[in-house]
Amino acid sequence: MGNCLRSGSPTASNDHHHCSIPTFAYGSSTVYSAAESRFSETVSDGNSDSNTVYTSAKSHSSETVAKGNEGRNPFVQNARAAVGLNEALSNLKAFTFGQLKTATGNFKKQNLLGEGGFGKVFNGWIDERTFAPSKPGSGMVVAVKKMKLQSLDQLGEWESEVSFFGSLSHPNLIKLLGFCSENVKKTRELLLVYEFTPNGSLADHLFTSLFMKNPATEPLSWNLRLKIAIGAARGMAFLHMSQVIHKAFIPSNILLDGNYNAKISGFGLAREGPTEGHSPGTTRVIGTNGYAAPEYIATGRLYVKSDVYCFGVVLLEMMTGLRAIDIKRPDRQKYLVDWLKPILTNTEGPKDIMDVRMKGQYSSEAMSRAAQITSRCLEQDPSSRPSMDEVSQALEQIESIKERPQ
Numbered sequence: 001m002g003n004c005l006r007s008g009s010p011t012a013s014n015d016h017h018h019c020s021i022p023t024f025a026y027g028s029s030t031v032y033s034a035a036e037s038r039f040s041e042t043v044s045d046g047n048s049d050s051n052t053v054y055t056s057a058k059s060h061s062s063e064t065v066a067k068g069n070e071g072r073n074p075f076v077q078n079a080r081a082a083v084g085l086n087e088a089l090s091n092l093k094a095f096t097f098g099q100l101k102t103a104t105g106n107f108k109k110q111n112l113l114g115e116g117g118f119g120k121v122f123n124g125w126i127d128e129r130t131f132a133p134s135k136p137g138s139g140m141v142v143a144v145k146k147m148k149l150q151s152l153d154q155l156g157e158w159e160s161e162v163s164f165f166g167s168l169s170h171p172n173l174i175k176l177l178g179f180c181s182e183n184v185k186k187t188r189e190l191l192l193v194y195e196f197t198p199n200g201s202l203a204d205h206l207f208t209s210l211f212m213k214n215p216a217t218e219p220l221s222w223n224l225r226l227k228i229a230i231g232a233a234r235g236m237a238f239l240h241m242s243q244v245i246h247k248a249f250i251p252s253n254i255l256l257d258g259n260y261n262a263k264i265s266g267f268g269l270a271r272e273g274p275t276e277g278h279s280p281g282t283t284r285v286i287g288t289n290g291y292a293a294p295e296y297i298a299t300g301r302l303y304v305k306s307d308v309y310c311f312g313v314v315l316l317e318m319m320t321g322l323r324a325i326d327i328k329r330p331d332r333q334k335y336l337v338d339w340l341k342p343i344l345t346n347t348e349g350p351k352d353i354m355d356v357r358m359k360g361q362y363s364s365e366a367m368s369r370a371a372q373i374t375s376r377c378l379e380q381d382p383s384s385r386p387s388m389d390e391v392s393q394a395l396e397q398i399e400s401i402k403e404r405p406q
Helices: 029-044 051-066 074-090 097-103 152-167 202-206 209-213 222-241 294-299 304-320 336-344 349-353 364-377 388-399
Strands: 112-116 119-126 140-147 176-184 187-195 254-256 262-264
Touching (some): 074 152, 097 119, 097 187, 140 152, 152 176, 222 254, 222 262, 222 388, 304 336, 304 364, 349 364, 364 388
Antiparallel strands (some): 140 187, 176 187
16 A cells, blocks of 8 residues: 655655645635535545546636725635645654554554544654654553544534644644544545543543542642642643644643653644634534633633633633533532632632542632633633633642642
8 A cells, every 4th residue: 555655744755646635715615615525526536636626616716805805705715724634734743544554553453542533543653763653552652542433523623623723833732743534445544643642631630530440640739730730820821822723722632741841632623713802703602611711601612712711711720620511510519710700709619619639729819820720711792801822820729829729
């Protein structure tokens, strides 16, 4: 089976015969419909020339651009997305499906790290220098995400992750190492290869599933939670500076490396965002209940400050150790924000809602300041919420507090 390596990968090749790259827009289902038939021809011909769809979209859009309607033309958006996707692909290692079968031991169940609506994630092993697949148990450990392709929306999510992770680099963003896009027995196989994060996700630690697997695991301390929050805030600030709205900032998308440094993942729903104070328009509401900002739920309009609201929900979960939504709680307590936000700014309130597993690890001033920044993130009015840069600075100031824990 042919290899489709790009010049930006550790070892490059010109053999493109069995790995065709989708290039149409990752953010617009309208464009998918227009481009789907052309993309199908490209796949069936075994032609991986990544300019095929892009060129078609660009020429189709030129008339409208001349009329000054580029902001509303899906084909212009398509062309821009294609450029971004192709640039991202050039920075990554292109794996064949066969190579990733070898790296994961044929996707053995024992190498399964997790699964969800997106598909499954497996442990894999590759050579640290060449990225060539190695036998399970030898070489560098990686996480191989095998996407479940059931709709064009999921193809868009794959493209979105490649576009953003392949073009953005920051210590607090998960590192995308490579990809695979290949037809195997008439099935489209889409895979992504990420750096491995041995400490799982923030959700694993906060919500006991990790403890159930390994009862000897210690709960996250106050200092570790603060470290994770600061790292995640820095990563989100970087995304917003890069005009990217994450849209799915939740604990399971905050991965933790061997030193508990936060690594933001889950870019399948991410999109390019506007400058401060402007909305990119109405989108189909896709998000996670309990985390989505009120303006997004009400209008479908998404802002960078919508991400800030999500961050506030996660901060509240980190302070309390409770889930954003829990149907097992009494009716008035099912939604964490509705239940506890009014208590955050009370003089004595925060002490009563703090996770008991952190008792005696923080000072009253640190607790009070954490409650204040969390409350600000959860403001109903987006314009009243702080920027992620402000959140990051506030958390760093909390970390510097020298007052003794009480």
